Amino acid sequence: METQHNPKLVSTELANFWTQYMGDSMSVCMLKYMLKKVEDDDIRSILEFSLTLSNRHLQRIKEFFNEEKYPIPHGFTDEDVNLEAPRLFSDNFFLKYIHIMAAHGLTGYAIAFTTSVRSDVRKYYSDCNVESMELFNRSLDLLLSKGLYTRPPHLHPPEMAQYVKKxxxxxxxxxxxxxxxxxxxxxxxxxxxxxxxxxxxxxxxxxxxxxxxxxxxxxxxxxxxxxxxxxxxxxxxxxxxxxxxxxxxxxxxxxxxxxxxxxxxxxxxxxxxxxxxxxxxxxxxxxxxxxxxxxxxxxxxxxxxxxxxxxxxxxNGWMEQPPTADDRVSLASGKK
Structure with missing residues (x-):
């Protein structure tokens, strides 16, 4: 139970939201382009699902930032994607890309969940994990059905459990x-x-x-x-x-x-x-x-x-600065 009715977001929560906003705004650009080029209907369905998730995340993070009166990152916009550019990657690449990025998402959301404090933020990242698991499973199942997934090597079982002796x-x-x-x-x-x-x-x-x-x-x-x-x-x-x-x-x-x-x-x-x-x-x-x-x-x-x-x-002036602690030395010296 929260001991404060409206606790402010802590540094870890701000950092997680900022990082996710940057990543999801990038993903929206990538996915819009992929959807413009994809021909396989099964892969298209997964791309559409992924785009829906990214857009939903961006909207929710904006709400968190606005409630905090924290500036929303610029991230990436339609200016960063040319939907009319020729195809650069195959449909199979699109599918593999979604699968690997879903794995990254699962890792990132697990860290974000365990470093968040507010119950509503934890609920948000719990939902993100569930969504990413669905995306991971759908992309992996399709890779398997298309014969595009290389399984890790098999290991033959020993006769009994063993201990290291040397x-x-x-x-x-x-x-x-x-x-x-x-x-x-x-x-x-x-x-x-x-x-x-x-x-x-x-x-x-x-x-x-x-x-x-x-x-x-x-x-x-x-x-x-x-x-x-x-x-x-x-x-x-x-x-x-x-x-x-x-x-x-x-x-x-x-x-x-x-x-x-x-x-x-x-x-x-x-x-x-x-x-x-x-x-x-x-x-x-x-x-x-x-x-x-x-x-x-x-x-x-x-x-x-x-x-x-x-x-x-x-x-090139392309690196946005993440949420950062106040520079007390500069503040004390009167520097801006």
Missing amino acids: QSFLTGWFGNRRPLNGIEISNITFNMNKTVLGKAMVLGFSQVAQAQDVREYFMRGTQLSSKHLEIFSSLLHEDNLPSPPSWDDQVTNSKVSPFSDKLMMFHTGFYTQAAVAFYGAAIAVSMRRDLATQYTRLTSEMEQYGEDGANILID
């Missing part, structure tokens, strides 16, 4: 290293599936970006993604396990941009931040030392890539 279970760089365990395989395949989609997306962005530095940044992103995929694949292949296929062929040869450079840079930044977070989670549960070291190195590369992208956003 510290060599933890080694990885020297000597005979043990095969990957299921937890490690799960993280590798999950990160590979995200990276496969991200590489194809940035590959498309690199073809259509207008500014030279933005185009070069995306090209660098495809190279970085290729490197990470090669490392992940080698880890699986060492144990004779399959790896997810490339989705690069789902990108057309169009050179006309459907999206503003600002939107594509923001989207790539979001994807990079998510990669850092999921790599960090993989470090925590990977028991072989070589895996933790690999993830640490890859995380460092992604962080550097993300920082370089942030600098491009700042240089």
Whole structure:
């Protein structure tokens, strides 16, 4: 029970709403374009459902901000999308994109729920989680029915439950290293599936970006993604396990941009931040030392890539500032 009738939103709630508003306003632009190009009716239905959710979220967040008398972020608008641009991605890419973004949504909403205090905010994020689960399930079921989803490797059951008997279970760089365990395989395949989609997306962005530095940044992103995929694949292949296929062929040869450079840079930044977070989670549960070291190195590369992208956003005046604590030093000195 709330002890105050009208408690103000706390910093975590403001941050969650701001982050979601930016992401959903971007998604609306992406989805409007996809709906303009999609031909498959089943995929269209999922895109329409996703667009409905994003629009509903934006409206509710505006209400929260207005009640708080907090400025609504600019986010992304119709100025950031060209619906008349030729097709850049296939219908299959649209479906895979929705599935991966739904997974991101589930992660983000879980964090937002657990860092929210007000009961109405918690109820809102609880609803968002339920909606995202439906979107995730619908997109996954359709991927499976179309034969587009690569299942993670199967593991054969041992005769009985087993215990680790030697510290060599933890080694990885020297000597005979043990095969990957299921937890490690799960993280590798999950990160590979995200990276496969991200590489194809940035590959498309690199073809259509207008500014030279933005185009070069995306090209660098495809190279970085290729490197990470090669490392992940080698880890699986060492144990004779399959790896997810490339989705690069789902990108057309169009050179006309459907999206503003600002939107594509923001989207790539979001994807990079998510990669850092999921790599960090993989470090925590990977028991072989070589895996933790690999993830640490890859995380460092992604962080550097993300920082370089942030600098491009700042240089072009594209980076909106999230809710921030008051600068008491500036206030005390009379600076504006």
